[in-house]
Amino acid sequence: MAIVYLNGEFIPADKAQVSVYDRGYLLGDGIYEVIPVYAGSAFLLDRHLQRLQNSLDGVRIENPFSDAQWTGIINDLIARNNAGDQSLYLQVTRGVAPRDHIFPIGVAPSVFLMSNPLHPVADSWKTDGIKAITTADIRWMRCDIKAITLLANSLMKQLAQDAGAQEALLLRDNYLTEGSASNAYVVIDGVIFTAPKDEKVLPGITRDLIIELAAQNDMPLHERAISESALRNADEIWISSSTKEVVPVTLLDGEIVGNGKPGPVWQQMDILFQRYKQEVI
Numbered sequence: 001m002a003i004v005y006l007n008g009e010f011i012p013a014d015k016a017q018v019s020v021y022d023r024g025y026l027l028g029d030g031i032y033e034v035i036p037v038y039a040g041s042a043f044l045l046d047r048h049l050q051r052l053q054n055s056l057d058g059v060r061i062e063n064p065f066s067d068a069q070w071t072g073i074i075n076d077l078i079a080r081n082n083a084g085d086q087s088l089y090l091q092v093t094r095g096v097a098p099r100d101h102i103f104p105i106g107v108a109p110s111v112f113l114m115s116n117p118l119h120p121v122a123d124s125w126k127t128d129g130i131k132a133i134t135t136a137d138i139r140w141m142r143c144d145i146k147a148i149t150l151l152a153n154s155l156m157k158q159l160a161q162d163a164g165a166q167e168a169l170l171l172r173d174n175y176l177t178e179g180s181a182s183n184a185y186v187v188i189d190g191v192i193f194t195a196p197k198d199e200k201v202l203p204g205i206t207r208d209l210i211i212e213l214a215a216q217n218d219m220p221l222h223e224r225a226i227s228e229s230a231l232r233n234a235d236e237i238w239i240s241s242s243t244k245e246v247v248p249v250t251l252l253d254g255e256i257v258g259n260g261k262p263g264p265v266w267q268q269m270d271i272l273f274q275r276y277k278q279e280v281i
């Protein structure tokens with residue numbers, strides 16, 4: 001039985017219960033993080049804790065713990081779930097209070113963490129790439145906050161699933177923002193582009209690392225708005241996330257991307273990414 005952390009206690013997952021008055025349950029009033037764990041070690045943890053702080057600030061929930069306390073809880077949970085490769089999920093909601101849109105006063109946030117086995121993506125995702133669809137980005141204008149309120153993301157991802165695709169790439173005003181659960185990139189004439197950090201995209205931790213690896217290895221990369229036509233004519237398209245790393249997209253809305261195979265720029269980035277991972281774990 002997996003062990004989870006709930007409001008100060010490490011308990012078996014089937015014993016973990018929250019009140020129906022929790023504002024996460026009633027209002028989607030909370031934020032979360034997903035942190036990959038490789039060989040028992042939380043990958044880029046300091047960056048995830050910084051983004052956690054930014055999300056808490058964005059929704060005006062006081063951080064219940066210091067970074068050192070978070071690190072202790074996270075490492076304890078990893079160990080209790082037999083180390084190895086895991087996907088650690090952490091959420092903070094505004095807590096339990098009578099239903100009201102106005103924030104309650106003097107209520108402690110609810111804190112929940114769980115850790116599940118992290119399965120690498122299927123080999124075929126890397127040898128052949130994945131299918132994606134495009135869809136209108138129907139989310140709010142604070143996508144930089146990692147809010148638990150994922151109904152729009154879920155609806156868009158389900159559209160991809162219904163179309164036999166693995167991800168939905170989101171278009172807002174004819175520009176690519178990101179994926180329903182990933183950041184997105186295009187490669188045009190050897191140059192990598194990804195949408196700039198603003199309120200329309202999540203500042204992905206994997207995205208930051210990709211940008212740094214590109215800079216360190218003389219791979220041209222620009223954080224710039226990507227038009228729909230640039231997306232449709234790209235030589236390569238990739239997505240990235242903490243649980244999937246960097247994945248090539250080879251079919252978009254049924255049209256072949258580039259030559260239909262994962263491209264050379266993606267291959268180079270994947271090698272750099274895997275090398276970086278090996279160095280830090």
Ligand code: PDD
Pocket residue numbers: 034153178179180181182183201202203204205206207240241242243
């Ligand atoms: N999602 N954009 C969105 C909308 C996301 O949901 C995610 C990740 C990312 C990538 O961010 P990062 O590299 O920090 O994982 C971008 C996680 C994995 C999830 O919701 O499960």
